[in-house]
Ligand SMILES: [Zn+2]
């Protein structure tokens with residue numbers, strides 16, 4: 001049985017509410033990232049969803065949340081973070097067998113996503129998977145102020161200052177940043 005599926009007959013007269021905690025492995029893209037070591041989940045993925053039938057589409061509003069562990073892209077240290085995202089998805093029935101859509105879907109807000117579905121149930125896994133992955137930072141940072149590693153000796157500059165003469169630009173940048181903070 002699929003865990004994140006909305007059956008159309010369930011939402012004919014009323015909204016459907018789904019609230020589940022799922023293993024990251026259920027989400028295809030996320031689980032690939034877990035396997036490749038890009039991210040570690042330190043809690044299950046909690047998903048809360050309301051599905052409603054409106055006119056010719058199904059509106060799914062939801063929230064996805066989990067705790068993650070990432071490696072900082074500057075200093076390589078692991079740090080914990082919380083991932084949380086709210087989203088709205090619009091599922092419209094795919095027309096016939098031709099996947100080319102000739103009717104324009106008018107969506108005024110840019111964060112609305114329209115997804116075609118077929119048959120009498122909607123599998124939410126792919127889109128929820130995408131919501132989680134979109135929230136993951138491309139360049140994870142343990143902190144905005146992370147000073148990273150010395151490019152010469154590899155010292156973690158968050159822990160200790162070394163005597164190396166490093167690349168002028170990164171040094172200047174770091175000094176300026178610190179001056180600003182200290183003022
Ligand atoms: Zn860092």
Ligand SMILES: [Zn+2]
Pocket residue numbers: 150151152153154155162163164
């Ligand atoms: Zn150094």
